[in-house]
Amino acid sequence: MRNSNEIIDDIANKEYEFGFTTDIEMDIAPAGLNEEIIRFISAKKEEPEWLLEWRLKGYQAFKKMQLPSWQHFPMPAIDFQAVSYYAAPKKKKQLASLDEVDPELLATFEKLGIPLNEQKALSGVAVDAVFDSVSVATTFKGKLKEMGVIFCSFGEAVREHPDLVKKYLGSVVPHSDNIFAALNAAVFSDGSFVYIPKGVRCPMELSTYFRINAQNTGQFERTLIIADDNSYVSYLEGCTAPMRDENQLHAAVVELVALDHAEIKYSTVQNWYPGDKDGKGGIYNFVTKRGICKGNSSKISWTQVETGSAITWKYPSVILQGDDAQGEFYSVAVVRNKQIADTGTKIYHLGRNTRSRIISKGISAGQGDNTYRGLVQVGPRAHNARNFTQCDSLLIGNRCGAHTFPYIESRNKSATVEHEATTSKIGEDQIFYLNQRGIDTEKAVALIVNGYAKEVLNQLPMEFAVEAQKLLSITLEGSVG
Amino acid sequence: MTHDITIPFYQYILEGGNGLTPKEDVLYATRQDALARFRSLGLPDLKTEAWRYTNIQRTLKEQPFILQQQPLPVTASQVAPAAIADLPCYRAVLVNGHLQPELSDLPEIKDITISKLSEASQQAGFKAHFDKHPHLADQPFAALNTALFADGLYIELKKNAILDKPLHIVHVYTLSQHAFLQPRHLFIVHPHASGAIIESSVGLHDGVVAFVNSVSEVILEENAELWHYNLQNTVQDSRHVTHTAILQQAYSRYHHHNFALPQANLIRNNLSVALKGSYTETDLHGLTLVTEQQHVDNHTFVDHLVPHCNSNELYKGVLLDNANSVFTGRIHVHQDAQKTNAFQQNNNLLLSEKANINSQPQLEIYADDVKCSHGFTVGQFSEESLFYLRSRGIGQEAAKTLLVNAFAFDITDQVHIPALQHYLTEEILRYVTRN
């Protein structure tokens, strides 16, 4: 049997590459990417030599890489040399009270039902004494520490747990994986690190803490989560609240490693600035997310609710290396105005009896363009592998697009792969029926959309599911009628 | 996209292509344009999205090909094996793409023209439709064919004409050395006309390789109907890249049945339909039964440009030995194409440890009031069914054969000519039992 490095290299070479170029007007200097800048970043962060070398390898790979041409949307252009790769994390302007916050933002918070203190934290209002985020974080940290769970910033992990970082960094998403992963490897700012020791079931969603501290995550984040034998963790990224960010390009990397009988559940709610009605501005969200079920009977599950960004281009993937391993991908992607989403997953069945399940629900409104792109690959050793994929598209209005591009590759006769896709619109007769029962059109659409997306929303942690549901309704406000 | 072509064959084509067309040829300009198009498109490689599962350059690198081979003498008895038992039909025999009237039995019906394409260049139908199909524009092999083709078949069913028996087109390949052949056909069915054509092949080239790059353009005018059967069997040592480009006007009905059966080493079918008029019906059915080292790649494209069209696609694959099957089915529903019904299904039986299947069923939808779906499955026999048959005293092998036939039945059942249906069922049985 081949070792996992070979497998990953193999996959990396076949990986979809991300690419784009456009003129971004950056107001930060000095712009440009070169070895000096990378050495400078590494020095600023007081990183060890091995990490600097790794960054430089990423940079070398990046230099050799080309922009791809397979994507299903007009390619914006970006001048990498025009981007500033080092800027001290921009502190948001501290506001004295919520009165100073954009009322539109507050209205959205209100609709989402976000607690007042969190509203303040999210919009950059100084948090009052009643709600001491530091102490909350400390409480959590204490509890986690007791159980041996490591949950800290990437920078801290490099200092405190160099062996773990060294062992797993780039082990799932190599520095040369694709052009954006290479860029991230070269210049990544910071991010999160999680290690769950053997036999530990992480007692809380790693989210509450994270949500409050989610500001200033930067455009080149890097997350690494390792679940050791028989452990479990549920990790939540992002926020239903609209995130405004001046950086147009976001190229994060997330790596997950699940060892024997371990389970990682990774949920994302993404609601970054999508640009204006004409598609001006907005974030390019080009993330590389991949997990490996290294151990037998391990499980990785991705759940995502994507409503923001001008362009969302990502394929959270699972490598099912261990026997009896399971991979799951649940996604709701909503586009409106001129938003573009090209998203899906890649599942590699390598071990025996590996199972995967893909549920993708695309919703297109306005002039939005929504693409599901997914790969299911069954290797020759993956006896009795099973995959089920369901891709549904819902169209609202007749100027949007919904596309489904699955790639299915099977090399094992005992494998069963099934893919189903449907496209439908919200029927006038459905809306009329609900109208006739006293429900107005706006609410009717919300009901139908949430019903449509239910299978995915159910995967989210309870509290988040409620917010995500509201988020969907708000996102689609005014799309019908 | 242009790739660096390092293989000598590419240069050879470009140079050879230039020399092949005399300036006085009526199509000189068209051919020069096509050659320029081919040059800018380049030869596809594995990085070309539409060719990611079929390494065509490897095939072309194998040996030097000549670009034209005049037909060698062929006798009626050599063509006989292509006959389909008990099938009353007309016959058109083409050797290396050149129609052989003395071997053929062509209909003598008013308003039906069947001739060499090279003799049709002054026909109105030729002028209106030759090399005009929108889907051919970005296809390098189609461009190559336009630049280099020697001859092919021209069929025209005039208004209200009915072809009373199917026309069996027998493609015979006879070569003295490895050859790269470019047959070119144009079928035009005028308003309210209808007919059925069956295409099959005979290979008489021993020890040399035929690389056949064929292009057929099929035009269905208003309310026209065509049954089009394509049997890809019986040719050893051959590689086929085919383009069948169909254009349908309002109320027309097109039924395509493709049977990719054993022998040919490589088959790449590009079947694409442009729906230009409303209320059309399009059926695309395909059975891929592949054995040994065979590689069959079916690329289909249904382009819904206008409202109220129906398309239905079902491709099934049975894979044995080391065979490779690729299916890419693309449905594109344009913004104006409201009330479209488009369905696509690709089911596969993988019966060997070493066989491969790659499938890309694609939906691209820009209209909201449509019904579209696609589905894909791969698996093996249901153990339950196999057990059931065996418990009734049917041996394992016989039971498997039965189940393969049952699997293929959805496709053979759609064949509307009984003798042809019978012939195909027997062919399938023959290949399955041999394994």
Add this chain to the structure above:
Amino acid sequence: MLTIKNLHAEVDGKAILKGIDLEIRKGEVHAIMGPNGSGKSSLASVLAGRENYTVTQGEVNFDGKELLELSPEDRAREGVFLAFQYPVEIPGVSNLNFLKTALNEIRAYKGLPALEAKEFLKLTKEKQQLVDFNANLMNRSLNEGFSGGEKKRNEIFQLAMLDPKLGILDETDSGLDIDALRIVANGVNKLRGPEKSFLLITHYQRLLDYIIPDFVHVLYNGRIVKTGTKELALELEEKGYDWLREAEVHV
């Protein structure tokens, strides 16, 4: 309660209703019968506010309000309930969630607070029993995978829950076997009362064996050509509709 005066309506430029006059008072049950294509279901659709119908003439007064000026949801909130001939399926939206939303929207319109979960469940249980509705269907998606009979019974259950002033039953009896018909009819009978009116649209007389109407109207070619009592329905059953051609001439 409902007064229809000289109502004309068309679909795609084609006249469907050609001058309907109808008066339904509180507590009355009216039945409208007529052959296929006479405009029965169109009348129901126009009253509920289906968009593809254009009213070209006439007026409809409902409890003092100009019904035709209201949006479909406001008509429902005012108390017009249409039991659909073909209830739609909405995958993923549970029956329960749907009803709660509808009920609270109607309450909000009337200035009432939303029902507490407990009260809502109590009401649900009560009405389920009243109209003999299978509780197992409550948590399923709205009408999805329901049998024809289950869908119709769901309509009656919703009628019971939303408690409208006027219930319009659009061919609720068609496609039902006799047992299901009896259950549906019993449900309606239990809901009858001095404050509630019904408009039954049906093709067959048999429904009227179970729900006894106060008046029977015959709709023919977009007009009401005859009005009578229960006996008229029997006469129609016996003679068919052909003799009405003559009647139409006389109107």
